[in-house]
Amino acid sequence: MMELLQTLQQAGLELLGPAWLPIWTIVKIMVITVPIMLTVAYLTLAERKVIGYMQIRIGPNRVGPYGLLQPLADGAKLLFKEIIIPSGSNKFLFIAAPILGLAPALAAWAVMPFSEGMVLTNVNAGLLYILAMTSLSVYGIIIAGWASNSKYAFIGAVRSVAQIVSYEIAMGFALVCVLMASQSMNVGDIVRGQQGSLGMLNWYFIPLFPMFLVYLISGVAETNRAPFDMAEGESEIVAGFHVEYSGMAFAMFFLAEYANMILISFLTAIMFLGGWLSPVPFLPDSFIWLLAKASFFLFLFLWLRATFPRYRYDQLMRLGWKVFIPLTIIWVVVVAVWMQTPYWLW
Amino acid sequence: MNFETIMFYVFAALIVFSALRVITAHNPVHAVLFLVLAFISSAGIWILLEAEFLAITLVLVYVGAVMVLFLFVVMMLDINLVRMREGIWRWLPFGAALAGLMAFEMIWVLGSSGTPAGKSAIKHAADYSNTKELGRLIYTEYVYPFEIAAVLLLVAMVAAIALTLRRRKDAKSQVVAEQVAVKKADRLRIVKMQAERKE
Numbered sequence: 001m002m003e004l005l006q007t008l009q010q011a012g013l014e015l016l017g018p019a020w021l022p023i024w025t026i027v028k029i030m031v032i033t034v035p036i037m038l039t040v041a042y043l044t045l046a047e048r049k050v051i052g053y054m055q056i057r058i059g060p061n062r063v064g065p066y067g068l069l070q071p072l073a074d075g076a077k078l079l080f081k082e083i084i085i086p087s088g089s090n091k092f093l094f095i096a097a098p099i100l101g102l103a104p105a106l107a108a109w110a111v112m113p114f115s116e117g118m119v120l121t122n123v124n125a126g127l128l129y130i131l132a133m134t135s136l137s138v139y140g141i142i143i144a145g146w147a148s149n150s151k152y153a154f155i156g157a158v159r160s161v162a163q164i165v166s167y168e169i170a171m172g173f174a175l176v177c178v179l180m181a182s183q184s185m186n187v188g189d190i191v192r193g194q195q196g197s198l199g200m201l202n203w204y205f206i207p208l209f210p211m212f213l214v215y216l217i218s219g220v221a222e223t224n225r226a227p228f229d230m231a232e233g234e235s236e237i238v239a240g241f242h243v244e245y246s247g248m249a250f251a252m253f254f255l256a257e258y259a260n261m262i263l264i265s266f267l268t269a270i271m272f273l274g275g276w277l278s279p280v281p282f283l284p285d286s287f288i289w290l291l292a293k294a295s296f297f298l299f300l301f302l303w304l305r306a307t308f309p310r311y312r313y314d315q316l317m318r319l320g321w322k323v324f325i326p327l328t329i330i331w332v333v334v335v336a337v338w339m340q341t342p343y344w345l346w
Numbered sequence: 347m348n349f350e351t352i353m354f355y356v357f358a359a360l361i362v363f364s365a366l367r368v369i370t371a372h373n374p375v376h377a378v379l380f381l382v383l384a385f386i387s388s389a390g391i392w393i394l395l396e397a398e399f400l401a402i403t404l405v406l407v408y409v410g411a412v413m414v415l416f417l418f419v420v421m422m423l424d425i426n427l428v429r430m431r432e433g434i435w436r437w438l439p440f441g442a443a444l445a446g447l448m449a450f451e452m453i454w455v456l457g458s459s460g461t462p463a464g465k466s467a468i469k470h471a472a473d474y475s476n477t478k479e480l481g482r483l484i485y486t487e488y489v490y491p492f493e494i495a496a497v498l499l500l501v502a503m504v505a506a507i508a509l510t511l512r513r514r515k516d517a518k519s520q521v522v523a524e525q526v527a528v529k530k531a532d533r534l535r536i537v538k539m540q541a542e543r544k545e
Contacts, residue, residue, distance in 0.1 A: 124398070124476070125398050125399055125402055125476070125477050128399065128403065128406065128477075129402055131402075131406055131410075132402045132403075132405040132406040132409075132410060135406055135409070135410025136405070136409065136410055138414050139382075142414065142418070143379075146417075154421075158418070161414060161418065165411060165414060168410070168411070185477055314520075318522065
């Protein structure tokens with residue numbers, strides 16, 4: 001595989017010269033983005049199916065065998081729908097907001113390691129880059145809420161942004177524990193730090209178990225998913241920040257939300273569950289393990305949505321500020337002390 | 347002209363343009379968004395200087411957190427643009443003088459013999475970690491200034507909260523510990539009773 005890529009690289013360099021590098025990079029970006037987009041499409045179907053079965057329904061089963069073509073039908077429908085721009089809205093920002101929402105969710109994948117050496121850019125400050133990119137995704141939401149010139153949209157945007165900014169702190173501190181344990185901000189090195197002869201006992205979710213839970217729950221809150229979906233809150237504010245959006249502009253928000261879910265699932269798998277590493281020593285490490293771990297977390301997202309009622313807003317804020325943030329700060333100190341003792345085995 | 351130089355001029359032009367638009371934009375929300383653009387462009391220049399930690403922290407802290415709260419406040423404010431534009435000619439000379447003074451100071455500092463003016467940034471190998479170097483300097487050589495800055499920030503934070511904290515007497519609040527401590531027997535009483543009608 002690697003030799004094939006090497007020869008391809010050589011041939012391309014000889015054929016195109018300096019123009020080869022941008023073309024090759026674009027090809028690599030497409031190899032990452034296209035599967036993400038397909039996963040997003042089929043995640044929507046999986047969500048409807050999973051929740052359907054949990055509620056003893058069948059879910060979509062009309063389009064194609066077992067409803068497998070449903071995402072394509074949905075996509076075609078949204079593509080041909082009219083995009084309505086509300087009067088009194090700010091046209092430029094109204095169109096720019098969904099793009100600003102989707103772009104950071106995809107840009108964060110640039111430093112994601114898929115298996116040993118399989119990474120688009122190997123940045124030393126990769127973890128910081130991921131944090132920075134995920135913190136940028138609020139702009140899509142707040143600009144959408146403001147540019148729509150609608151009270152419901154604005155209230156939804158304000159709720160959503162307050163929620164994301166609050167949970168980002170807990171998430172950041174949970175990742176601080178990870179980078180203390182791995183002593184590196186390079187995402188690939190974080191996975192390599194969890195390598196060992198004991199398989200899954202070497203992963204960081206054991207010493208950092210509270211942080212693992214905090215990160216997972218904050219991830220659900222970060223992506224505005226149930227039970228933390230006050231930003232949409234159908235029964236209170238119709239659909240929140242994207243209430244005025246239709247057609248493809250709405251689909252962009254949808255794509256951004258699901259792309260963020262996939263990103264959080266992969267990140268949790270990489271930070272706490274050893275990425276592409278095998279859980280048992282006798283099986284080889286492979287990309288398939290990463291996929292399996294991320295799929296489990298994606299299923300967890302759907303499972304949570306089907307199981308829990310929506311949080312009240314003050315409870316959400318209390319959980320973020322008064323429970324998670326103190327807990328993460330205490331655990332940073334605990335890990336720091338623990339690492340100085342001989343009992344730190346990771 | 348190599349690629350880096352071209353990128354530098356692109357970022358520099360973007361910073362100048364967006365900084366100008368921050369003060370000339372009619373809509374305050376647009377002004378804040380142009381400020382965000384200026385921050386991101388400066389992060390780009392820092393990346394060109396291989397200061398990736400500073401660049402990403404700038405995006406993370408300023409763009410990702412500070413400017414979002416800024417945008418929040420500005421969107422909520424009811425700003426009267428006509429009144430804001432009053433007296434612009436009166437204050438313009440004062441502002442221009444201040445800007446000139448600041449520009450002079452920066453040229454003075456950057457052009458003095460103490461700083462390596464005119465030299466290009468030192469290039470490092472690909473595995474050189476800017477973050478590690480910065481962390482080591484902060485926690486060894488500059489540990490006291492760093493700690494003092496941290497304490498100052500803490501004091502400022504406590505002061506800001508203390509200034510804005512008003513204890514309202516009529517405010518209702520929940521005691522979560524009590525809510526959690528409630529047992530089923532405290533709230534629910536199951537009563538056995540006979541059916542009223544006998545048939």
